[in-house]
Amino acid sequence: MMKAKVYITPKAGILDPQGLTIERSLPALGFEGVSNVRVGKYIELELPDGDAGEAVDQMCHKLLANPIIEDFEFELVSE
Amino acid sequence: MAASQQTEVESVRFGVVVFPGSNCDADSYDAVRTFAGADASYLWHKDNDLGELDCVILPGGFSYGDYLRCGAIARFSPIMNSVRRFADDGGLVIGICNGFQILLEAGMLPGAMHQNEGLKFVCKLVNLRVENNETPFTTGYEPGQIIKVPIAHHEGNYFIDEAGLAEIEANGQVIVRYSDETGETTKAANPNGSLGNIAGVCNRERNVFGLMPHPERVCDEIVGGTDGRGVFESIISAVTAKAATR
Numbered sequence: 001m002m003k004a005k006v007y008i009t010p011k012a013g014i015l016d017p018q019g020l021t022i023e024r025s026l027p028a029l030g031f032e033g034v035s036n037v038r039v040g041k042y043i044e045l046e047l048p049d050g051d052a053g054e055a056v057d058q059m060c061h062k063l064l065a066n067p068i069i070e071d072f073e074f075e076l077v078s079e
Numbered sequence: 080m081a082a083s084q085q086t087e088v089e090s091v092r093f094g095v096v097v098f099p100g101s102n103c104d105a106d107s108y109d110a111v112r113t114f115a116g117a118d119a120s121y122l123w124h125k126d127n128d129l130g131e132l133d134c135v136i137l138p139g140g141f142s143y144g145d146y147l148r149c150g151a152i153a154r155f156s157p158i159m160n161s162v163r164r165f166a167d168d169g170g171l172v173i174g175i176c177n178g179f180q181i182l183l184e185a186g187m188l189p190g191a192m193h194q195n196e197g198l199k200f201v202c203k204l205v206n207l208r209v210e211n212n213e214t215p216f217t218t219g220y221e222p223g224q225i226i227k228v229p230i231a232h233h234e235g236n237y238f239i240d241e242a243g244l245a246e247i248e249a250n251g252q253v254i255v256r257y258s259d260e261t262g263e264t265t266k267a268a269n270p271n272g273s274l275g276n277i278a279g280v281c282n283r284e285r286n287v288f289g290l291m292p293h294p295e296r297v298c299d300e301i302v303g304g305t306d307g308r309g310v311f312e313s314i315i316s317a318v319t320a321k322a323a324t325r
Contacts, residue, residue: 010193014238015272017198063155066148066184068191069238 002052006074008065009040040070052076091117091318094132096162096178098124098153103139103175103295110295111136115311124156133318134171135162137178139231139293149192149234150180159185171215171314172287176232179279179289188282188289189247190239195232196272202231204303205270207278207292208258211251214281215317216288219309225262226306228292230270230278235291237273237280247280255279255290 010016016038023037043064047055056074065072093111097104104121111119122129124142129135142153153159159181166172166187174182182188195201204227209220220226239247247253256276259268264276271291279290294307 014193015196015236017194017196017236017272021198063147063151066151066191068240069193 001046001079002049003077003079004045004047004052004056004074005077006043006045006056006060006064006072007040008043008060008070008072009038011069011071014069046079049078087319087322088116088315089118090322091134091315092130092132093117093119093134093136093314094122094129095119095136095138096122096124096156096158097138098140098142098156098181100142100144101138101140101177103177103293106293106295107136107138107175110298110307111311114298114305114308115315117311117315122158124153124158127157127161129158129161129165132165132170134173134314135165137162137172137174137181138295139176139178142177142181145177145234148180148184149177150182150184153177153181154185163187166282166287169284169286171317173216173310173314174287174289175293175295176230176235176291179291180234182287182289187287188280189243189252190237190280192234193236193238194234195236195270200231200233201235201270202229203270204229205278205292206258206260206262206268207255208262208264209254210256211254211281213251214254214285214288214313216281216310216313217254218316219313223262225258225260226309227297227304228294228307229296230292232271232291235271235273237271237277237291239274244274248275250283252280252283252285253277254281254288255292 018039019037297304297307
């Protein structure tokens with residue numbers, strides 16, 4: 001089996017209200033100078049070996065990410 | 080209304096798709112049957128067969144719990160294959176709120192939805208400016224007419240890339256925009272940060288329409304307004320006009 005770790009983030013230029021809210025909150029805790037906070041999703045899944053990379057790529061395009069507003073990348077780890 | 084007209088209206092058949100998590104299905108059903116006087120039936124999301132219909136309504140709610148993204152799972156329901164074929168054949172499809180999100184995820188309408196700019200669920204009456212009344216869904220309104228319709232959503236922040244925006248603007252696919260009472264599309268009148276104050280769009284062929292506001296919730300004076308009736312009456316007019324030319 002392979003484990004896929006999929007990272008989905010809002011595309012550059014897309015407003016990310018969650019990221020912005022976090023960015024604005026950090027100085028209140030004394031963390032100055034933080035910029036470009038972006039909040040995304042992390043999806044973990046297991047699938048059979050073989051064309052795992054191709055399969056995960058298809059999953060991302062078809063369901064896991066919305067390519068209009070989100071970018072994705074993934075890594076495969078042998079279990 | 081003359082008896083023959085009444086019969087004509089009754090013969091217009093709406094189908095309301097019920098997904099697990101739909102919660103505006105009954106409002107849509109009532110808006111059609113009670114206030115517009117047409118026929119309505121529920122369609123189960125696992126079914127494939129739409130039967131004989133003139134218009135499909137994808138109602139508001141939280142299909143499949145809105146897991147992953149709003150509408151992302153619902154677009155794979157068996158019934159959506161039939162809805163897509165129905166639309167491809169020229170059938171009228173309207174998606175309200177979650178229904179709009181489903182149509183976007185299904186690629187049946189251009190663009191995508193993300194979280195409201197203010198990160199809050201917004202539930203209130205808003206003013207909408209009718210941008211294009213030459214669609215089967217809006218002939219009941221005047222161009223530029225301001226109507227009051229409620230919204231209730233957390234992800235109604237409409238986005239489309241620059242080229243896509245230019246295209247839908249040029250094609251008259253932006254059907255309603257958030258505005259103030261005078262029709263100005265100000266930032267203050269935009270409840271969710273939608274690009275260009277866009278509240279609803281249609282496809283290029285004008286037979287698929289999606290909007291975040293809920294016209295079905297303002298069809299009765301008892302709930303504070305009837306501005307939503309125009310949408311359903313427009314659909315009925317379009318269907319009966321088409322039938323008359325056959």
